[in-house]
Amino acid sequence: MRRIAVEQDIMAKNGRAAALNRDRFARERTFVVNLMSSPGSGKTTLLVRTLQELKTRGGRLAVIEGDQQTTLDADRIRATGVPAVQVNTGKGCHLDAEMIMRALAKQPAPAGGTLFIENVGNLVCPAGFDLGEAKKVVIASVTEGEDKPLKYPDMFAVADLVLVNKVDLVAALEFDVATLKANVKRVNPKATVLEVSARTGAGFEAWLAWLSSSRTVTAPVEARVP
Amino acid sequence: MHEVALAQSIVEIVRDQARANHADCVKAVFLRIGAFANVEPEALSFGFESAARGTIAEGARLEIERTPGSAFCAGCGSDVQVESRVALCPSCGSGQLLITGGEELRVTELEVS
Ligand SMILES: Nc1nc2c(ncn2[C@@H]2O[C@H](COP(=O)(O)OP(=O)(O)OP(=O)(O)O)[C@@H](O)[C@H]2O)c(=O)[nH]1
Ligand SMILES: [Mg+2]
Ligand SMILES: [Zn+2]
Numbered sequence: 001m002r003r004i005a006v007e008q009d010i011m012a013k014n015g016r017a018a019a020l021n022r023d024r025f026a027r028e029r030t031f032v033v034n035l036m037s038s039p040g041s042g043k044t045t046l047l048v049r050t051l052q053e054l055k056t057r058g059g060r061l062a063v064i065e066g067d068q069q070t071t072l073d074a075d076r077i078r079a080t081g082v083p084a085v086q087v088n089t090g091k092g093c094h095l096d097a098e099m100i101m102r103a104l105a106k107q108p109a110p111a112g113g114t115l116f117i118e119n120v121g122n123l124v125c126p127a128g129f130d131l132g133e134a135k136k137v138v139i140a141s142v143t144e145g146e147d148k149p150l151k152y153p154d155m156f157a158v159a160d161l162v163l164v165n166k167v168d169l170v171a172a173l174e175f176d177v178a179t180l181k182a183n184v185k186r187v188n189p190k191a192t193v194l195e196v197s198a199r200t201g202a203g204f205e206a207w208l209a210w211l212s213s214s215r216t217v218t219a220p221v222e223a224r225v226p
Numbered sequence: 227m228h229e230v231a232l233a234q235s236i237v238e239i240v241r242d243q244a245r246a247n248h249a250d251c252v253k254a255v256f257l258r259i260g261a262f263a264n265v266e267p268e269a270l271s272f273g274f275e276s277a278a279r280g281t282i283a284e285g286a287r288l289e290i291e292r293t294p295g296s297a298f299c300a301g302c303g304s305d306v307q308v309e310s311r312v313a314l315c316p317s318c319g320s321g322q323l324l325i326t327g328g329e330e331l332r333v334t335e336l337e338v339s
Binding site: 129 | 228230231232235238239243249253256257262263264311312321322325330331332333334335336337338339
């Protein structure tokens with residue numbers, strides 16, 4: 001009997017795949033956003049409206065859709081005219097970097113443009129898997145209650161931006177946006193918080209401005225090499 | 227839960243290490259899992275048992291060491307132990323904690339023959 005010292009990170013494989021994705025995105029100047037939330041917070045609805053807005057401003061777009069089953073969400077995206085590839089994770093509760101790598105083999109990243117990844121609806125597991133994205137955006141809708149950041153701190157801790165969605169329902173639900181924001185700050189003082197309604201388009205100016213400024217910082221348009 | 231995927235990664239690490247060290251049989255696998263690593267030890271043991279089936283890790287004992295969460299407090303400058311990511315500083319009560327430990331998820335050692 002003998003002991004072997006190993007000291008290996010169990011997530012290392014995902015980390016390696018994520019690093020390869022990140023290199024590729026940098027080379028091709030693709031700005032990549034990983035969109036996460038619990039099921040039904042409005043990821044797909046928000047994406048559809050966002051893509052419609054971005055299409056009118058030019059720029060290449062594509063989507064990777066993650067769900068355990070069905071191609072329903074990819075179908076909703078394609079209806080906007082933006083290419084989408086569906087990844088079905090089966091029993092898997094999150095997307096991982098290798099799945100993204102495989103999806104990119106089917107549908108290349110939009111070089112010089114923006115790739116949105118809709119993760120599997122789940123406020124726990126996707127938080128732990130780096131996909132190689134530039135930004136992590138977490139949606140918390142007002143129908144879920146103000147306490148979600150405290151109950152699911154891992155997810156809110158990794159967010160660059162928290163979108164408070166369905167604000168059209170705030171009055172009916174007597175939802176307290178200030179409490180939600182305070183709870184986000186407790187878990188993650190650095191996160192930006194914006195209020196939106198994917199249904200009415202309220203707050204979209206600020207969300208689109210955030211996208212465009214984050215894009216400029218993380219994937220600057222370089223002078224074209226002749 | 228993603229314990230099944232993690233268990234598969236563990237089995238891959240064990241297999242590669244066992245091969246590299248010319249081991250015939252793996253008796254035990256030692257893991258270090260932080261309080262914030264988002265892993266349910268029972269689910270992981272269960273997942274490992276099935277992922278190990280038919281591999282050199284089949285039947286190996288899983289020994290899990292849990293490590294506590296730690297943080298640096300920007301309020302009072304001390305290093306503290308915390309139970310949760312949203313804890314307040316136990317020495318000054320401030321909420322300005324930077325998590326510094328408890329996220330690890332590692333295979334630390336193998337016992338082989
Ligand atoms: N009132 C209101 N309803 C919304 C809003 N955004 C989304 N919804 C509704 O919420 C429901 C779920 O929206 P989806 O966009 O499918 O949510 P999702 O996060 O993509 O869901 P999964 O992919 O299943 O995790 C739908 O009935 C949407 O019409 C909003 O801003 N306001
Ligand atoms: Mg969806
Ligand atoms: Zn303190």
